Amino acid sequence: MKKAGTRTIGSDTAPPSAAPAMLVGKTRPPRQRIVASVREALLGQLDTSLSALITIARSPAGFGKTTLLGQWFERLRARSGIKVAWLSLDEDDGEITRFLANLALAFQAAGIAVDPAATSQAPSFSEAAYRRDALRDAIEREPAAVIVILDDYHRVRSAEVDSAVNYLVRAVPTGLHVVISTRDWPDLRVADLEAQGLVATVDASMLALTVAEAATIFEGRLDGDDLARIHARTEGWAVALQLAKLWIDRDPARGGEIGAFSGRTDAIGRYLLEQVLGDLEPELQDFLVETSILDSFDAEAADAVRERDDSRQALARLGRFDALLIPLDAGRRWFRYHHLFADFLREQLQRDPARATRLHRRAATRFAADGDVLQAVKHAQRAGDLAGAVALVNQAGGWEIVLHQGVGFARGLMALFDPAAIECEPALLRVHGYLRLKYGEVDEARRCIDRARRLAGGAEEHRDDAILGALLRTYADEVHDPAWMPALDARIARLAPADHLGRATLQATVAVGALGSGDFALAERASAAGIRAMETAGSALGATYCQFHLAQSHFYRGAIEAAEASFRAALVTAEENYGSDRALKAVGNSLLAHILYWRDELDEASRRVDSALDALEAHDSWLDILTVACFTAVFLAAGRGDAAALDTLFDRVKAMARGRGLPQLDALADAWRLETLVARGDVEGAARLAADRGFDALARGPDQPSEWRIRTAAGLAVAQLHLRTGQAARALQVLRPLRATAERQQRALDVARIDTLLACAARLRGETPAMLASIAAALDYAATHDVPRVVTGVAVEIDPLLNAALRGGATALPDRARAYARRLRQALPSRPPPTGESLSGRELAVLGQLCVGRSNKDIGRQLDLSENTVKFHLKRVYEKLGAHSRSAAVSAAIQRGLIRID
Numbered sequence: 062m063k064k065a066g067t068r069t070i071g072s073d074t075a076p077p078s079a080a081p082a083m084l085v086g087k088t089r090p091p092r093q094r095i096v097a098s099v100r101e102a103l104l105g106q107l108d109t110s111l112s113a114l115i116t117i118a119r120s121p122a123g124f125g126k127t128t129l130l131g132q133w134f135e136r137l138r139a140r141s142g143i144k145v146a147w148l149s150l151d152e153d154d155g156e157i158t159r160f161l162a163n164l165a166l167a168f169q170a171a172g173i174a175v176d177p178a179a180t181s182q183a184p185s186f187s188e189a190a191y192r193r194d195a196l197r198d199a200i201e202r203e204p205a206a207v208i209v210i211l212d213d214y215h216r217v218r219s220a221e222v223d224s225a226v227n228y229l230v231r232a233v234p235t236g237l238h239v240v241i242s243t244r245d246w247p248d249l250r251v252a253d254l255e256a257q258g259l260v261a262t263v264d265a266s267m268l269a270l271t272v273a274e275a276a277t278i279f280e281g282r283l284d285g286d287d288l289a290r291i292h293a294r295t296e297g298w299a300v301a302l303q304l305a306k307l308w309i310d311r312d313p314a315r316g317g318e319i320g321a322f323s324g325r326t327d328a329i330g331r332y333l334l335e336q337v338l339g340d341l342e343p344e345l346q347d348f349l350v351e352t353s354i355l356d357s358f359d360a361e362a363a364d365a366v367r368e369r370d371d372s373r374q375a376l377a378r379l380g381r382f383d384a385l386l387i388p389l390d391a392g393r394r395w396f397r398y399h400h401l402f403a404d405f406l407r408e409q410l411q412r413d414p415a416r417a418t419r420l421h422r423r424a425a426t427r428f429a430a431d432g433d434v435l436q437a438v439k440h441a442q443r444a445g446d447l448a449g450a451v452a453l454v455n456q457a458g459g460w461e462i463v464l465h466q467g468v469g470f471a472r473g474l475m476a477l478f479d480p481a482a483i484e485c486e487p488a489l490l491r492v493h494g495y496l497r498l499k500y501g502e503v504d505e506a507r508r509c510i511d512r513a514r515r516l517a518g519g520a521e522e523h524r525d526d527a528i529l530g531a532l533l534r535t536y537a538d539e540v541h542d543p544a545w546m547p548a549l550d551a552r553i554a555r556l557a558p559a560d561h562l563g564r565a566t567l568q569a570t571v572a573v574g575a576l577g578s579g580d581f582a583l584a585e586r587a588s589a590a591g592i593r594a595m596e597t598a599g600s601a602l603g604a605t606y607c608q609f610h611l612a613q614s615h616f617y618r619g620a621i622e623a624a625e626a627s628f629r630a631a632l633v634t635a636e637e638n639y640g641s642d643r644a645l646k647a648v649g650n651s652l653l654a655h656i657l658y659w660r661d662e663l664d665e666a667s668r669r670v671d672s673a674l675d676a677l678e679a680h681d682s683w684l685d686i687l688t689v690a691c692f693t694a695v696f697l698a699a700g701r702g703d704a705a706a707l708d709t710l711f712d713r714v715k716a717m718a719r720g721r722g723l724p725q726l727d728a729l730a731d732a733w734r735l736e737t738l739v740a741r742g743d744v745e746g747a748a749r750l751a752a753d754r755g756f757d758a759l760a761r762g763p764d765q766p767s768e769w770r771i772r773t774a775a776g777l778a779v780a781q782l783h784l785r786t787g788q789a790a791r792a793l794q795v796l797r798p799l800r801a802t803a804e805r806q807q808r809a810l811d812v813a814r815i816d817t818l819l820a821c822a823a824r825l826r827g828e829t830p831a832m833l834a835s836i837a838a839a840l841d842y843a844a845t846h847d848v849p850r851v852v853t854g855v856a857v858e859i860d861p862l863l864n865a866a867l868r869g870g871a872t873a874l875p876d877r878a879r880a881y882a883r884r885l886r887q888a889l890p891s892r893p894p895p896t897g898e899s900l901s902g903r904e905l906a907v908l909g910q911l912c913v914g915r916s917n918k919d920i921g922r923q924l925d926l927s928e929n930t931v932k933f934h935l936k937r938v939y940e941k942l943g944a945h946s947r948s949a950a951v952s953a954a955i956q957r958g959l960i961r962i963d
């Protein structure tokens with residue numbers, strides 16, 4: 062029977078039965094079957110600390126932090142209105158997505174509802190921000206107070222984990238309390254919270270056991286003097302006192318000797334460890350030393366490493382060592398060593414390096430057989446077997462690990478290798494290079510892939526180098542060489558029939574290249590072939606990306622309904638299979654937001670693209686996706702009229718273009734800026750930008766398939782600038798060849814946009830039949846697919862055009878086009894004149910002279926007015942038109958039909 066004031070820690074808790082072996086014991090305090098003093102004063106202090114945001118329990122190893130927090134954990138669980146989550150950390154949790162996934166599992170174990178995708182341990186492109194936000198949302202939804210205990214935080218050593226914890230603390234300032242148990246002060250940057258009294262601390266001096274608390278551990282085995290001496294010698298160090306008890310338990314006569322120990326606490330601990338280990342039979346000593354290489358283990362794993370079959374019996378014989386050999390589950394199947402004891406045992410093992418190497422090799426073999434690549438590589442590395450570690454990476458698929466296991470997993474795997482080792486191994490360089498592509502670091506990816514090819518002998522025919530080289534070209538937008546597509550076809554033909562993933566990956570690069578050159582029929586054939594091959598290879602992820610390529614081609618060809626249905630279906634597939642892949646969802650949301658923009662569903666479009674842009678900026682994206690996302694974000698921002706926010710967004714887009722080496726994106730940003738300047742009436746600024754960029758010449762230049770995106774964007778922007786300044790003939794010189802190219806490429810939506818501007822030009826020229834034909838075609842397309850912004854999303858005022866088209870009566874427009882025009886006109890915001898006044902005859906005369914470019918002095922000569930009188934009339938014209946400059950007045954006059962210039 063235990064004496065009052067003592068209890069067995071963690072005897073009635075168990076992790077979820079479905080938890081994988083690697084998570085056993087992580088979501089509950091360690092199961093210590095030891096006599097532990099109940100620290101009532103400290104438990105009360107921890108209760109008081111709940112008024113802060115963070116409690117940091119910091120001390121060297123063995124001072125009882127985990128035992129204390131385990132006691133508190135059990136008490137908190139018994140209280141109503143509190144949910145408490147526990148997570149025991151290790152070095153592998155330094156990988157941010159793994160940390161957040163395990164924390165989400167701890168939330169589930171605590172009864173806190175969290176998005177199941179955030180807990181997924183399945184292979185996926187896990188993104189940290191998604192999981193972090195899911196945890197935040199779970200805390201905000203939880204009606205009870207949430208306490209999170211992070212044990213052994215010092216083992217993580219990760220700036221990303223520090224940042225995530227800091228984010229959660231600050232994002233949910235009420236309803237959350239974080240407790241950190243650590244040997245070192247964490248780098249959480251909480252000085253401001255400390256100054257506000259929001260950080261509570263527990264240190265080694267507070268954790269040291271009192272004499273009375275130490276007495277409960279020895280249960281009367283020591284008299285008062287010996288107890289006082291050992292307490293003084295150990296300075297209340299809990300683990301040293303527990304070791305002393307184990308030592309006495311083996312021979313009660315030793316109790317009289319214990320007071321003779323002297324020296325610092327670490328020396329006492331080492332002495333006691335040696336005494337405890339030396340007190341065991343040789344076969345148990347061997348068991349402890351040999352299994353110390355394992356972070357956690359069961360009897361089967363121990364047998365495999367030791368090449369024995371008696372590990373179960375050894376574990377049973379070591380049952381009294383719960384202070385040092387800690388059971389992790391209720392069935393006492395899985396164990397780990399107290400960290401201090403593990404360090405001591407590994408030090409003993411290193412006295413025989415050959416033995417340590419053999420054990421690590423066996424562990425690597427065992428984990429490889431279990432499919433645990435990360436642990437297998439870790440032990441191969443510890444065995445000094447770089448070649449074996451590289452072989453394991455190759456056996457797991459090499460660079461394809463990124464596709465099979467996810468970006469976060471591959472990054473954690475690469476962290477096991479020294480950078481110098483990576484530079485010497487082609488297989489590792491390929492994995493590292495592909496990871497860099499996924500993070501948008503194209504230059505570093507190119508260096509790695511090129512170096513891997515050189516180290517492999519420069520063989521262009523190497524399958525992996527060819528595929529990675531093709532992927533590199535798609536991410537870098539280097540897909541416009543006419544000879545490249547035939548070379549890809551030849552490469553695909555040479556792949557082994559069973560190489561479905563290689564074939565699918567190359568078909569995806571063909572699709573991206575075809576989209577870039579405007580060959581949408583090829584893009585759709587390649588995408589469909591890629592989908593089939595990805596499905597055969599068992600890659601739902603790859604099939605989803607190919608589905609995006611196919612749907613994007615449908616969009617460019619104007620099949621809006623098919624594209625939207627595909628995007629939504631692909632997003633469902635992505636959520637079901639890769640719920641934690643923020644980058645994958647960002648791609649799908651950007652594509653869907655683009656369609657929603659043209660449908661005039663601006664709120665949903667904004668919600669989707671705003672959430673996606675951060676992920677695309679830092680992670681998996683290429684020119685086609687960045688173009689769609691940035692276009693949508695820019696024109697949504699322009700519609701909100703926030704000029705400062707729009708300028709910031711343009712700077713951001715251009716920074717992305719420079720960072721990824723995408724000159725087309727940089728040029729597109731300037732074309733969109735030009736259009737937004739025209740829309741807000743800054744024709745002078747727009748004209749300067751158009752001249753600086755040479756957009757007029759580009760728009761009217763030779764038709765290059767690889768330039769269809771920038772030529773269309775520049776042409777539309779320049780044409781609208783010409784229309785704003787009444788230069789309809791110059792607008793037509795741009796629009797007519799632009800339409801011919803779009804029609805040849807079957808880009809139906811772009812054709813409709815151009816038809817709208819052709820109608821505007823015809824109205825300015827007084828060419829009513831041409832105006833009606835063009836606007837009827839644009840309205841027919843917009844009505845068929847319900848995409849009103851094809852007509853209304855232009856930088857010139859559209860209501861005069863719609864009014865002119867509708868004035869023709871029942872025969873002017875087909876019925877459907879006329880009905881849609883009425884709907885659009887009704888939906889347009891009313892724009893009353895800046896003043897209620899119309900222009901006088903004299904003011905119209907002055908305006909006419911202004912529109913042909915005459916100076917104030919020349920206007921006076923033409924109209925027989927003094928220069929001051931001209932200035933007076935111009936001031937009144939500006940007021941009535943809402944203009945602030947000559948060019949703005951001309952533009953407003955043209956848009957209101959007051960003046961016609963060609």
